[in-house]
Structure formats: structure tokens, C-alpha cells
Amino acid sequence: MRFVRDDEVASAIPMREVIDAVERGFALYSLRRVRMPQRVRTDVPEHNGAILLMPCLVPELEVYSVKYVTVYPDNPSRGLPTIFAALLISDPRTGEPKVLAEARAATGLRTGAATAVSIKHLARRDAENLGIIGCGYQARWQLRAAAEVMRCSAVRAYDVVRQRAEELASEASRELGLEVRVSDTAEEVVRRSDVVITATTSRTPFVKKQWVRPGTHFSAIGAFTPDMAELEAELVASSKVYVDSLEAAKEEAGDIIQAVAKGLMRWEDVRAEIGEVVAGLKKGRENDEEVTVFKSVGIAVQDAAVAALILRHLGE
Numbered sequence: 307m308r309f310v311r312d313d314e315v316a317s318a319i320p321m322r323e324v325i326d327a328v329e330r331g332f333a334l335y336s337l338r339r340v341r342m343p344q345r346v347r348t349d350v351p352e353h354n355g356a357i358l359l360m361p362c363l364v365p366e367l368e369v370y371s372v373k374y375v376t377v378y379p380d381n382p383s384r385g386l387p388t389i390f391a392a393l394l395i396s397d398p399r400t401g402e403p404k405v406l407a408e409a410r411a412a413t414g415l416r417t418g419a420a421t422a423v424s425i426k427h428l429a430r431r432d433a434e435n436l437g438i439i440g441c442g443y444q445a446r447w448q449l450r451a452a453a454e455v456m457r458c459s460a461v462r463a464y465d466v467v468r469q470r471a472e473e474l475a476s477e478a479s480r481e482l483g484l485e486v487r488v489s490d491t492a493e494e495v496v497r498r499s500d501v502v503i504t505a506t507t508s509r510t511p512f513v514k515k516q517w518v519r520p521g522t523h524f525s526a527i528g529a530f531t532p533d534m535a536e537l538e539a540e541l542v543a544s545s546k547v548y549v550d551s552l553e554a555a556k557e558e559a560g561d562i563i564q565a566v567a568k569g570l571m572r573w574e575d576v577r578a579e580i581g582e583v584v585a586g587l588k589k590g591r592e593n594d595e596e597v598t599v600f601k602s603v604g605i606a607v608q609d610a611a612v613a614a615l616i617l618r619h620l621g622e
């Protein structure tokens with residue numbers, strides 16, 4: 307079995323390929339052509355952490371992968387990343403483990419790709435102002451992915467810790483040639499963006515409906531438990547909402563769970579899984595006025611899609 311480091315994944319796997327692979331993975335998932343048990347979460351409340359196990363078999367890609375991923379929001383104050391991850395990739399024809407890969411970069415790649423797929427199908431065609439709220443590790447990959455699928459004539463970033471937004475801005479200028487302006491408030495980012503990505507560890511919703519212009523697209527990737535949310539319930543309930551997996555969203559997507567609990571919307575109001583839109587079964591954006599929300603909690607088929615690319619580029 308080969309061991310693959312994060313830096314190898316980051317340099318060998320092009321974001322463009324990940325976007326295509328994740329797009330196809332979402333479609334296969336929604337067409338029920340993958341075998342993906344719900345992820346298993348073990349809470350570690352004494353350390354404000356969670357440990358997740360995410361298995362998925364994709365027969366058409368001849369890949370099985372299981373990701374171990376941890377989320378410890380207090381880690382940055384200890385000088386450690388919020389997320390650690392490892393991906394075990396095996397050959398489903400024999401069950402033989404082929405690769406054990408560090409998977410922070412793989413997680414960044416596939417989560418960025420999910421946002422890119424949502425922008426492709428749900429953002430306005432003329433969207434060119436990008437906003438990002440939450441400027442941690444995922445934000446790097448989110449920007450990289452969004453820049454693959456939309457013209458970013460202006461990019462604005464906000465983080466409760468201003469220095470994180472400033473670091474993201476200088477990194478984006480150096481590595482992606484993107485000029486990122488640091489905003490003083492989340493409100494400014496939302497008011498001036500056509501596409502808004504939220505990638506925070508916030509437990510309480512902070513994006514208000516009254517800030518939102520018609521035609522805005524949101525990709526909310528941060529919250530992954532019922533008691534976490536980034537978008538206020540009124541905004542979610544008044545938007546066209548798409549998810550990565552309806553089954554997973556009902557368990558984990560705090561932004562929607564809270565809107566439903568408040569009686570502002572029903573689960574039937576969720577328009578579609580993004581894979582249904584990719585597969586042509588359901589409609590994406592229908593006009594330039596509607597506000598669209600893609601709520602992603604992250605599903606194992608995205609990791610399996612990257613796993614197939616890791617096997618192809620780094621397997622031997």
C-alpha cells in the first residue's frame with residue numbers, strides 16, 4: 307500500500323479535474339448509482355471536537371474509499387488546523403487497500419469543487435463579484451475552485467479575525483493572481499457580491515436576509531450539525547434551496563433544519579439535490595432574480611471522486 311502526503315495531492319491533482327469528478331459523483335449519487343452509508347459521527351464534547359467516518363463505493367469508477375476526518379474548531383488557538391483527515395482507498399474488485407492518503411488537501415479540493423459545481427448550475431451567468439466569509443483553510447480551496455468557473459472581477463473577503471482575511475488576500479494574489487479586498491463586515495460582502503461563499507465554523511447564523519440582493523447565489527459549506535448555521539432561517543426559507551444529499555441534510559444541515567424547525571419552510575421546499583440538477587432531472591436557476599442557496603454538509607462520494615483521481619495520478 308502506498309502512502310501519499312498532502313503536498314503530493316495538492317500539487318498532482320488539478321482543481322479542474324476535481325470539479326468534473328465531483329460533478330459526476332453528485333450525479334451518480336442522486337441517480338442511486340453509488341453505495342454510501344450515512345457518515346458516522348463521534349462527538350468529543352470534552353474537547354469541542356467531532357470525528358467523522360465517511361465510506362463510499364462507486365462501482366463505475368472501481369473505487370472504494372473511507373475518509374477519517376476530524377473537526378476541532380478550537381485547534382487554531384493551539385496552533386493546529388481545525389480539520390485533520392486521512393483517506394483509505396481500495397480496489398473494490400479484491401478489497402485490497404491501495405493508497406493511504408493524507409486528506410486535508412483532498413477535502414479542500416472536493417469541498418471547493420462542490421461550490422464550483424453549484425456556481426456552474428445555480429449562479430447567474432453574469433456573476434462576477436465573489437464574496438467569501440470565513441477565511442480559514444477551506445477558503446483557499448473555495449477561491450481556487452470558484453475562479454475556475456466564474457469571472458472574478460471583484461473578490462471581497464471577511465473574517466471575524468481580520469488577519470485571516472488579510473492572509474487569504476495576499477495568498478490569493480500570490481498564487482491565483484486574484485485581487486481580494488478585505489471587508490470590515492459580512493454585510494458589505496453580502497451586499498456587493500453575486501456569489502457568496504460562507505466557510506466558517508460559526509455556530510450562530512450571521513447572514514441576514516435584508517442584506518441580500520436579488521439574484522445572489524450562496525454556497526454555505528460551514529455548518530455540519532443541527533445546532534450550527536451560517537444563513538439566518540428567514541433567508542434560507544425565502545430562497546431556492548439545493549443540497550448535496552437530502553438524507554444527509556436532514557441529519558446535519560443546521561441552516562435548513564433550523565428554518566424547518568421554526569415553521570418557515572418544509573423539507574419538501576428543498577428544490578433538489580445538486581446531482582439531480584447535474585443529471586438534468588431537476589431545474590437549477592430559472593431567472594436572474596431568484597436567490598439560490600446551495601447547502602453542503604459534504605458527502606463521501608466527493609471523497610471517492612478525489613480518491614479515483616489520487617489512484618490515477620499517484621497510485622503507482
Ligand SMILES: NC(=O)c1ccc[n+]([C@@H]2O[C@H](COP(=O)([O-])OP(=O)(O)OC[C@H]3O[C@@H](n4cnc5c(N)ncnc54)[C@H](O)[C@@H]3O)[C@@H](O)[C@H]2O)c1
Binds near residue numbers: 413442464467505
Ligand atoms: N461542507 C463540507 O463539505 C465541508 C468540508 C470541510 C469543512 N467544512 C466545514 O467548514 C468549516 C470551516 O472549515 P476550515 O477548515 O476552513 O476551518 P478554519 O478554522 O480553518 O476556518 C474557519 C474560519 O471561519 C472564521 N469564522 C468563524 N465564525 C465566523 C463568523 N461568524 N464570521 C466570519 N468568520 C468567521 C474563523 O475565524 C476562521 O478563520 C468547518 O465548520 C468545517 O467543518 C465543510
